[in-house]
Amino acid sequence: MTSDAMQDEWSLRVRLAECYHLVSHLGWTEMIFNHISLRLPGEPTRYLVNPFGLHYEEVTPENLLVVNASGELVTQSDYKPNPAGFALHGAIHAARDDIHCVIHTHTSAVTAVAMKEAGFSHDNFYGAQLFGRVGYHIFEGITLYDEERPRMLESLGDKHVLVLRNHGLAVGEADVARAFFLLWVCQRAAEIQCHTGMIPGPDVKLSDEIRRGCARDAAGLITHSSAADLTFDAAVRKMRRERGPLWPGDNAA
DSSP: OOHHHHHHHHHHHHHHHHHHHHHHHTTOOBTTBOOEEEEESSSSOEEEEOOTTOOGGGOOTTTOEEEOTTOOBOSOOSSOOOGGGGHHHHHHHHHOTTOOEEEEEOOHHHHHHHHSTTOSOSSSHHHHTTTTOEEEEOOOSSSOOGGGHHHHHHHHTTOSEEEETTTEEEEEESSHHHHHHHHHHHHHHHHHHHHHHTSOSOOOOOOHHHHHHHHHHHHHHHHHSSHHHHHHHHHHHHHHHHHOOSSTTOOOO
16 A cells, blocks of 8 residues: 555544544434444445444544455454444445445434434424435344345435335445534434424425425535535544543544
């Protein structure tokens, strides 16, 4: 590996480790479970992912694992991967060249929306941004088995958000910042929808025309602007101000 390639990989490792800590900082973790995966450049295809058994706050750039699309370790490490837990991530990565980062969560708000037949409402500011951008996959049990992969991919289609019915959510984008930004939109949409449901009385409905416009503009914001990077960097700076260094040797604080 050239020095430039090594530096590129290190930069991606730092970015992904920051994302793990940020997701934890925001309270979106599930103990030692779930993954945020990131494709490394070059061939063969390889992905960074968290070691199984560590909390997100214990992830560092150094201890991130390199695995293949089946979640199997391809470089030496003192830690072990969780290949079964990579079934969802590996399926999306292997099928979608436009998706380099996948984040899976099941926060209370997101899982509550996944429980509803109608799924996401598109009548609040954030939900409107997701109109026509969400795929839904029926619950088949714990996501462990390769045989479910084709059905998950069919449910996802060409979209970047996949609601796993009765379970949670996966988002995928071109890089860490864009995936985090999309996840944040989904999380906010779910939170507002849950709060809205607590208030008696009818909701104010949006027209499909307004929803389509919101979704188009929101997708364009991710694809054609620096908004995702600016948002991610600001959130990481705030986290470092509040927490200090994120791992031993972290000198970005």
